[in-house]
Amino acid sequence: MPRVETELAEAAFPKQAVFSKTVTLAMTGASGAxxxxxLLQCLLAADVRVWLLLSDAARVVIDTETDVQLPRHEDDTAVETFLARRFGAREGQLKLFGKRDWFSPVASGTGSPASMVVCPASGGTLSAIACGASNNLIERAADVALKERRQLILVPREAPYSEIHLENMLKLTRMGAVILPASPGFYQQPRTLEDLVDFVVARLLDQLGVEQGLLPRWGEPQ
Structure with a gap:
C-alpha cells in the first residue's frame, strides 16, 4: 500500500491499547456492591477492558457497604481515576460513563461490546430493562444488548422475590438475558465473606468466558 494511503488508513483507525475483550459493567442500587x-477487579486483572456505569444509588451503596469511599465530585473523571488506581487498571482499560452520556459506545449497537453485566441489579432496574424504559444509560445499554442479541447477565440480590420480580426475570430470560442471582453455594466450604463473594464472581467470569482461579469447577481438585 502506498505511504499516503497507509497514513490515511492509520488516521481513520488510530492504534489503541490491545485488551483481551471489552465488557460493560453496570452497578445499581441493590445491596451487594x-x-x-x-468483578471489576477480576476483569481488570484478566486484561479485560471495562466500560463502567454507576447509578446514583450504587454510589451510595458502595459507600455504605464497603471501604471504598468514592470521591465526592460532580466530575466522573475523579471516580474513574480513583477506581483505576485502586484496582491497578492499565491506561485506557477502565472508562466510567455518566448516566446521561448518550454518546458513549454502550448507547448504540454500533459501539457496545459483546457482553454486559448488571451486578448487582435492583428490582427497579430489572423492571425498567424488561419494559425497555431506557431512562438512563444503564437501561439504554441493556436495551441495546437485548436488541442486538448480545450477552446480558443480570445479578439480582432481592429476597424474597415478588411475583413482579419473577415475571420480569422470566420475561428477560425469554428475551435472551441470563439471570444469575447472587446466591453463593457452600460445597466449596467457604471460610470468609470473600469466599462467598468469589463464588458468585467466579460464575460470572465463567459466563463471560474469562479464565478464573477463584473457584475450581465441579470435579476438579479443591
Missing part, C-alpha cells in the same frame, strides 16, 4: 467491585 462487593460483587460488582470484585
Amino acid at each position: 462487593q460483587y460488582g467491585l470484585r
Whole structure:
C-alpha cells in the first residue's frame, strides 16, 4: 500500500491499547456492591477492558457497604481515576460513563461490546430493562444488548422475590438475558465473606468466558 494511503488508513483507525475483550459493567442500587467491585477487579486483572456505569444509588451503596469511599465530585473523571488506581487498571482499560452520556459506545449497537453485566441489579432496574424504559444509560445499554442479541447477565440480590420480580426475570430470560442471582453455594466450604463473594464472581467470569482461579469447577481438585 502506498505511504499516503497507509497514513490515511492509520488516521481513520488510530492504534489503541490491545485488551483481551471489552465488557460493560453496570452497578445499581441493590445491596451487594462487593460483587460488582470484585468483578471489576477480576476483569481488570484478566486484561479485560471495562466500560463502567454507576447509578446514583450504587454510589451510595458502595459507600455504605464497603471501604471504598468514592470521591465526592460532580466530575466522573475523579471516580474513574480513583477506581483505576485502586484496582491497578492499565491506561485506557477502565472508562466510567455518566448516566446521561448518550454518546458513549454502550448507547448504540454500533459501539457496545459483546457482553454486559448488571451486578448487582435492583428490582427497579430489572423492571425498567424488561419494559425497555431506557431512562438512563444503564437501561439504554441493556436495551441495546437485548436488541442486538448480545450477552446480558443480570445479578439480582432481592429476597424474597415478588411475583413482579419473577415475571420480569422470566420475561428477560425469554428475551435472551441470563439471570444469575447472587446466591453463593457452600460445597466449596467457604471460610470468609470473600469466599462467598468469589463464588458468585467466579460464575460470572465463567459466563463471560474469562479464565478464573477463584473457584475450581465441579470435579476438579479443591
